[in-house]
Amino acid sequence: MRGALVVLFSLMLSFPAAAQVVTSFSILGDLASRLVPGDVRVVSLVKAGEDTHQHEGTAADLKELRKARLVFAVGAGFEPWLKKAHASSGSKGELILLTEGMELREPGHEDHAHPHQGPSHRHPHGGQDPHVWLDVAKTRAMVARMARALREAFPGQSAEISRKEKAYDLELNSLQEELKKQFSAVPADRRLVITSHDAFGYFGAAQGLRFLAPQGWSTEVEPSAKQVARLIRQIREHKVKALFVENLTNRRSIDQISGETGVKVGGTLYADSLSDSPGPAADYVQMMKHNARTILDALK
Amino acid sequence: MWSLLVEPFLEYEFLRRALIEAIVLGLGFSIVGQVLITRRLSLIGDTLSHAMLPGVVVAFLLFGANAMALFWGGWITGFLILSASWFLFHRRRVEADAGLALFAVFSVSLGVLLAARTRTTTEILHLLFGNVLAIDQWILSMSVLVAAVTWMVFLWNYRSVLMALVDPVFFESVRPSSWWRVAFLLAIFSANLTVGFASLGAMMTVGLLIVPPLVGRALGRSLFGMVGYSALFSVLVSWVGVLISFHGEVPSGPAIVAVACAGLFLLQFLRLFRRARRVTA
Known part of the structure; x- marks a missing residue:
């Protein structure tokens, strides 16, 4: 018995822990997994199909963070729970906020049909829209930043x-070109799209579409009756054709x-x-293509 | 004035539905809330809203984000918790609120474990919770059904309910309830709460369950009067709350609850004032 314990213990000591990189959520996890060397593991704290806005740091998160050589996060208030978790895990891996130094959308910059709507309604994140990955150009910038940190x-x-x-940047470049070509064919009077929560601002800015939503950037804040009414009026006035729900959000308002x-x-x-692995958005490129196809089909 | 108070409801169907839903639920809640207050179980709504987690997780795993499945999951969990704590209470081993707290917290812990084990999150509970601005046909029909059954049972057992409210200890000593009868009543309670969560969300359900019945108590002279005032009050505050949410650009649920509470405070203040004048006169 004792012999077995000694063997087990020495095995544990001698077993080289695989180096690991931690990302805050599934999309960053996919980006990182395309860059890391073959023997490095990538762990995403918020798994596919879970809501990063409403995640809370768990003991399992702390364990993964502790083992991390590097930690990638979006920043801009997207993962409010992460900083504390990173600090309390005692992780030696540096926490890198990929949107740092990036130009972010602010409520004032939105081209709203009703400019009198005050900024106070739309910035539960502290005034900046964190959903940068929905613009491929910004994703390429994040990939470059990740690669630099990984090399260090x-x-x-x-x-x-x-x-x-x-290799990955080449792939993203062709994705960017493809999306641009597809959306440039959409006539000007059909470029209004409604989604359940206001995440597609960067996508819209890149493709020249306008996105409106009954819910703000975060999935936490309830809409007011006025917001819903305004949306309905806009849909009637502009004869909107495209209405979508997102994964992770309560679809009742949109229905x-x-x-x-x-x-x-x-x-x-x-x-x-x-999405989960055999879904329509199993990785970043598939996700962007799926979104583009879904929107284009509805706008036709 | 007309355009400010009525026109929004004529223009938008979702506002009409919000009002109708609040009226229907207010009718059922005016009875259930009365019983809960007497039994010193006012916070049962808040407790159960968290405790429904395990049923909702199981429903989600089996049927996905299907509104009907989530409703059943929540209802059954609520019913089991109420039954278990009633059973303990009835044998006089544990006080009612302690029994409820016991089973509720047990249920929450089971739900969290289940969610962690199955790689879902506790946020699944939010799929059950509705929003008063997004009332669909299904939940509206369900609410009408639940309110109708609640009222039928109330009218059928008017005398028993009255006695149970006036003197619960005496009531139970002269009339031991059969288990199926208790089970039926607890099922109705759980249904009222679940249908509230699924349509209005947890906070507004707790608000409408407690505040209008308190107003009913303050104004009504008979049980019917209490229930009537209570129902009337919930209609009024829902209407005012939705209008405030519409014109003031604030979320609807909290607006309605805040209006209800403000109404209750105002009423109590006026009554105090009148009593003080009567004393000095």
Whole structure:
């Protein structure tokens, strides 16, 4: 018995813990997994299909953070729970906020049909929209930032990281071109889209579409009766064709609006999380293509 | 004035539905709330709103985000918790509120464990909770059904309910309830709460369950009077609350609850004032 224990213990000591990189949620996890060297594990704290806005740090999170060589997060208030979890885990891995230094959308910059709507309604995150990954150009910037940090953390494998970065950036570049081409064909009077929570501002800015939502950037805040009424009026006035729900959000508001305006719900968009593996948005590129296809089909 | 107070309801169906739902639920709650207050179980709504987690997680795992499945999951969990704590209370082993707290917290812990084990999150509970601005046909029909059954049972057992409210200890000593009868009543309680959560959300359900019945108590002279005033008051505050949410751009549920509480405070203040004048006169 004692012998077995000794063997077990020495096994535990000698077993080399695989280096690991932690990301805050599934989409960053996918980006990171395209860059890291072959022997490095990528762990996402918020799994596919879970809501990062409303996540709370768990003991399992602390465990993963503690083992992390690097921690990637979006920042801009998207993961309000992460900073504390990172600090209390005693992790030695640096926490890198990928939106740092990036130009972010603010409520004032939104092209709202009703400019009198005060900024106080729409910034539960502290005034900036964190959903940058829905603009491929911004995702490419985040990928470049991630690769730089990875090269610093794993200097021995920097050539491999650079090679992977180049290949992935090429893929993202062609995705960007493809989306641009597809959306440039949409006539100007059909460029209004309704979603359940206001996550698609960057996507809209990149493709020249206007997105409106009954719910703000965060999924935490309830809409007011006025917001819903204004949306219904806008749908009637502009003859909006495209109404969508996102994964992770309560679809009741959108269903109600759909019933009242007679506009059909065009499908599910993925904003804050990937789908589970055999789903329509199993990785970042598939997610963007799925969203584009769903929106284009409804706008036709 | 007309355009300010009535026109929004004519223009938008979702506002009409919000009002109708609040009226229907207010009718059922005016009875259930009365019983809860007498039994010193006013916070039961808040407790059960968290405690429904395990049933909702199981429903979600089996049927996905299906409103009907989530409703059944919540209802059954609520019923089991109420039954278990009633059973303990009835044998006089534990006080009613302690028994309820016991089973509620047990249920919450089971739900959290279940959610962690199955890689869902406790946020699933929010799929059950509705919003007064998004009332669909299904939940409206369900609310009408629940309110109708609640009223039928109330009218059928008017004398027993009256006696149970006036003197619960005496009532139970002269009339031991059969278990199926208790089970039926607890099922109705749980149904009222669940249908409230699924349509209005937890906070507004607790508000409408407690505040209008308190107003009813202050104004009504008979049981019917109490229930009547209570129902009338919930209609009034729902209407005013929805209007405030519409014109003032604030979320509807909290607006309605705040108006209800303000109404109750105002009423109590006026009564105090009148009593003071009577004393000095």
